[in-house]
Amino acid sequence: MVSAKVSRSAVLGAVALSLLAVPAQAAPLKAGTHPRTADALPAPDTAGLAAVLRSVVAKGAPGAMARIDEGAKVYRTTQGVADRMSRRAITTADRFRVGSVTKTFSAVVLLQLVDEHRLALDAPVNRYLPGLLPDDRITVRHVLSHRSGLYDYTNDMFASSVSGFEAVRNKVFTYRQLLDLSLRKPRTNAPGAAYSYSNTNFVVAGMLIEKLTGHSVKAEYENRIFKPLGLTGTFYVHPDTRIPGQHANGYLTADQAGAKPVDATEQTASWAQSAGAIISTTRDLDTFYSALAGGKLTSAARLADMERFTRVNSNTSYGLGLRRRDLSCGISVYGHTGAVQGYYTYAFTTKDGKRSLTAVANASNNSAVLNTLAQTLEPAFCGKQRSTRRADTPLEREDVAPAAPREQ
Ligand code: REX
Numbered sequence: 148m149v150s151a152k153v154s155r156s157a158v159l160g161a162v163a164l165s166l167l168a169v170p171a172q173a174a175p176l177k178a179g180t181h182p183r184t185a186d187a188l189p190a191p192d193t194a195g196l197a198a199v200l201r202s203v204v205a206k207g208a209p210g211a212m213a214r215i216d217e218g219a220k221v222y223r224t225t226q227g228v229a230d231r232m233s234r235r236a237i238t239t240a241d242r243f244r245v246g247s248v249t250k251t252f253s254a255v256v257l258l259q260l261v262d263e264h265r266l267a268l269d270a271p272v273n274r275y276l277p278g279l280l281p282d283d284r285i286t287v288r289h290v291l292s293h294r295s296g297l298y299d300y301t302n303d304m305f306a307s308s309v310s311g312f313e314a315v316r317n318k319v320f321t322y323r324q325l326l327d328l329s330l331r332k333p334r335t336n337a338p339g340a341a342y343s344y345s346n347t348n349f350v351v352a353g354m355l356i357e358k359l360t361g362h363s364v365k366a367e368y369e370n371r372i373f374k375p376l377g378l379t380g381t382f383y384v385h386p387d388t389r390i391p392g393q394h395a396n397g398y399l400t401a402d403q404a405g406a407k408p409v410d411a412t413e414q415t416a417s418w419a420q421s422a423g424a425i426i427s428t429t430r431d432l433d434t435f436y437s438a439l440a441g442g443k444l445t446s447a448a449r450l451a452d453m454e455r456f457t458r459v460n461s462n463t464s465y466g467l468g469l470r471r472r473d474l475s476c477g478i479s480v481y482g483h484t485g486a487v488q489g490y491y492t493y494a495f496t497t498k499d500g501k502r503s504l505t506a507v508a509n510a511s512n513n514s515a516v517l518n519t520l521a522q523t524l525e526p527a528f529c530g531k532q533r534s535t536r537r538a539d540t541p542l543e544r545e546d547v548a549p550a551a552p553r554e555q
Contacts, residue, residue, distance in 0.1 A: 188478065188502060189530030191215050193222055196526040200226040200506075203519045208491075208510035209398055209408075210237035211520070214429035215527055216437065217502040223429075229395040229509065231410075239429045242380055242394035243507050244416065245492050246485025248432060249425040253352045254291050254468025255439065256367045258449040265359055268452060268467075272351060276358055280351070281330060284338040287355065290348040291467035292457060296336040299345035300328035304418060308402050308512045309409055312488045316414040319386040322357075325350045325418065342457050342465060346422040349468070353421025364421045376438050380428035386415040390426050397489015400512040408510070411488035423487055432494040433503035436482050440500030454481070470495075476529035480504075491517050495524060502528065 196213055203211040203226065210227035229237040260266040268288040272280050275287075280297070289295040305311040329347040336343055353364050360367055365383040373381050382391055390412060398408040416424035427435075438444055445453070456464035456471050464471040466481075472495060473479050482495030482503075489511055496503040506523035510516050525533040 188497065188528060189476070189532045191217075191222060191502075191528070192526035192530045192533075193224065194526075195531070196222075196523055197224045197226070199519060199522045199526060200224055202522075203508050203516055206515040206519050207400065207513050208508035208516045208520075210395060211506070211508045212237050212239045212241065212395075212429060213504065213506040213523055213527070214239045214433060215502065215504050216430070216433035231396070231398065231408075237395050237509065238393075240380075240393060242382075242390050242392060242426050242428055243492070243509065244390070244397060244423075244485070244487045244490045245425050245427045245432065245494070246419070246423045246487040246490060247346075247349075248427070248483045248485040248492055248494050249419070249421065249423045250349050250352075250468040251439070251483045252368055252372055252425060252435070252468075253349050253356065253364070253421045254453060255444050256356050256364070256371055257287065257291065257352055258445045258453060258467070259371055260356075260359055261452075262446050262449050266355070272355065275355055276351075279326070279354070282334070282338055286338070288452075288467070289338050290351050290355075293342050293344050293348055293465060294336075294339050294457070295345070295348055295351075296334035296338055296340070296343065297345050297347040297351070298329045298332035298335055299343075299347055300325060300332075301346050301418065304328070308399060308488075309406075312399060312409070312411060312414070315418045316411070316488075317388065318417055319415055320417045320420070322350050322354045322420065325420070326354075342459055344465075346419065349422035350420065352468075356421065368425070372435065372444065376431075376434055376443075378427065378431040378434060381431045381435075382426045383424060384426065385420055385424045386417050388413040388415055394426075395490075395507070395509040397487070397509050397511065399488040400510060400516075402512070409488075411511075414488065416487065419487060423485065429505040429507065432492070432505040433496070436494055436496035437500040437503045440481055440496045440498060442500075472524060474524055474529050474533070476525075476532045478528050480524060480528055486511055486517070488512070491520050493520055493523060495528075497528065504528065 200211040209231050212225040215222040223239040225237050229235050269286050271283050273283050285295045356364050396412040399411040453467040453469045456466045458464050462473045480495040485492035491508045494505040504527040508516050508520050
């Protein structure tokens, strides 16, 4: 069973590698061909959502949780445990590491700086950070849309999942050190020419935030997003290794079949920082994406910039620090996914922000868990109207470190 998982993930890795660089010649897509408001959405299929979480646990996650927010209506569902030792049941109030969902927070800070006329999206990064990048043609927009061509240093860092993780779990990197790991490798494409997902882009985003504001990313996240939205369960504690307060422990699946999962809860997450080190809750991520899509965090023009999408595969597109997923019922949802050691996250909202879903599993490096967690979107947003044929079809995978089950 487990060995089947490993060989399958290797196959998926090969598929993913072939999709690594997606030519960006296609015109940016307009958001949602048939934008539907929450009023017009089918009611969530709560039984279907619970069944997906049961399946996530059956595929190997110790626990799974999901929360839907739609105005005053809240739906919560959980399966399994937060802690494999104590067997405490997981709850939707448990904090967790959101991984790349952090990228949307970083993008929002930069788009606010654009709104404040302190940054231009089409200006070269090197205008603000002279000499930083090896190519003056790489713009801020290229970075935020993963079209810079900067190689993803995590491909090598986590080629071996457990030893790669243990080598960095207590390390503290500067942004410069992370960027240098990337610059040792050739660029994956010419600036703007192709989509190629890379954490390096959001390391550069963090450097831009700190250079332009003179403050840490932590201060900017807190002052611009966490405090104004009342996200009291959301933290940026880098380089502290602990998750404050009640949280789900996160379990990293070993590459070797049958090996025990590693409790990865405590780590600096310094390899991720502005690309992936935020800690949050299901409630707070729902609040964040609803506020973003509802126009509360940026001007309408900047939100439109975030929502100029490049097609990644048949059901996924990428904007600026924002993913779009096209569901089987014709509805598109907007948000991000996250994969850090021990945690997978899906956090998405409707075009108008009126219905949001956050779904989490406290396991990682397990493609069966990831692909199953992805199926939470259909019952949450399509209700019972989803096409079972399409929902059961394995989702096309996007961009992955060699054999690394990450997000499509
Ligand atoms: C790091 C390795 C994956 C995870 C990564 N995470 O780049 C970023 C993120 C921060 O969340 N990205 C995902 C590790 C793709 C997203 O955008 O959704 N995998 C694990 C391995 C594989 O070690 N060898 O699964 O825990």
